Amino acid sequence: MTDIAREKLTQSDDEIEAAFEELGYGLTINNLCFGPCDEIDDIRAARKEWANPGRVTTDEADVLVIEGAQATRGQRRRDVAVIRFGHYCAIMGADMDRA
16 A cells, blocks of 8 residues: 555545545544555455454445454554545555554
8 A cells, every 4th residue: 555546546535535524434544545446446355354344234345444443462452444446445444564
């Protein structure tokens, strides 16, 4: 998940933030990471292996929302939301390296 993917999106920061706001999450662009659109499918598959896969509240072609997920024991539970914007996704709640 990289900032390069962010640069490829045509949506503005405000438009991306508004899309998450529609899901009930008030955040800024700095709270998100970005990746290719296959990330949404990878998250769907990976959650089966998580310590607590949480509860899926939205599962559509372009939007996935999981509440109370815990990828590994010891992590805090968090909501994960993924929105597909064309060929790339914006992801909230993922652990990421912002180096």
